[in-house]
Amino acid sequence: MRKIVFVTGNRDKVREVKEILEKKNIEIVQKNLDYPELQEDELEPIASYGARWAADKLNMPVIVDDSGIFIHALNGFPGPYSAFVEKHLGNQKILKLMDGETNRNATFKSVIGYCEPGSEPLVFTGKVEGNIAYVERGTGGFGFDPIFEYHDKTFAEIGDIEKNKVSHRQRALEKFCNWLD
Ligand code: ITT
Numbered sequence: 001m002r003k004i005v006f007v008t009g010n011r012d013k014v015r016e017v018k019e020i021l022e023k024k025n026i027e028i029v030q031k032n033l034d035y036p037e038l039q040e041d042e043l044e045p046i047a048s049y050g051a052r053w054a055a056d057k058l059n060m061p062v063i064v065d066d067s068g069i070f071i072h073a074l075n076g077f078p079g080p081y082s083a084f085v086e087k088h089l090g091n092q093k094i095l096k097l098m099d100g101e102t103n104r105n106a107t108f109k110s111v112i113g114y115c116e117p118g119s120e121p122l123v124f125t126g127k128v129e130g131n132i133a134y135v136e137r138g139t140g141g142f143g144f145d146p147i148f149e150y151h152d153k154t155f156a157e158i159g160d161i162e163k164n165k166v167s168h169r170q171r172a173l174e175k176f177c178n179w180l181d
Pocket of ligand 1 (some may be wrong): 007008009010013065066067068069082083086087093141142143144145155167169
């Protein structure tokens, strides 16, 4: 079994990544190391910089996962600021911002950054298209899952098993695994 260090402070990401990669015979070991996050409009440079920083700091190959939800009617907001917005505003305030908005389209994105010490980082992007719900629904998942609808059900309603078959994170990890192979 291949072992990969996942640098993140987010236990929910670890749970999902573990479940997805276990099926590919990859064991995930979490390292809770707070890597610097660049201020950028896109997630790729943030994941790339973070992966390089963490690989060099720990002197071992690592992955990081930088994710965000891009709401079309809000010109992509919160996008790379998703963690800040979730922490300080939360889903209810996002729903308020979307009040009266008929265009509910949103893209959930996850970028897996992989780096070996002293090497160039690689990034693998996964996306899933959906809609922002009118109210929070469901008890599964985490973060924005109760307001992100995929085919009429929120990610919080479909639960981990179904989410991990179609999510932005699953799609990014699929690309990463193809590259590893
Ligand atoms: P790291 O230590 O890995 O950076 P983080 O939680 O700060 O953990 P990000 O910087 O990537 O992660 O911020 C992404 C935000 O989007 C954060 O608030 C997450 O809770 C949320 N998020 C990421 N993936 C999600 C998912 O699959 N479902 C719901 N919310 C998600």
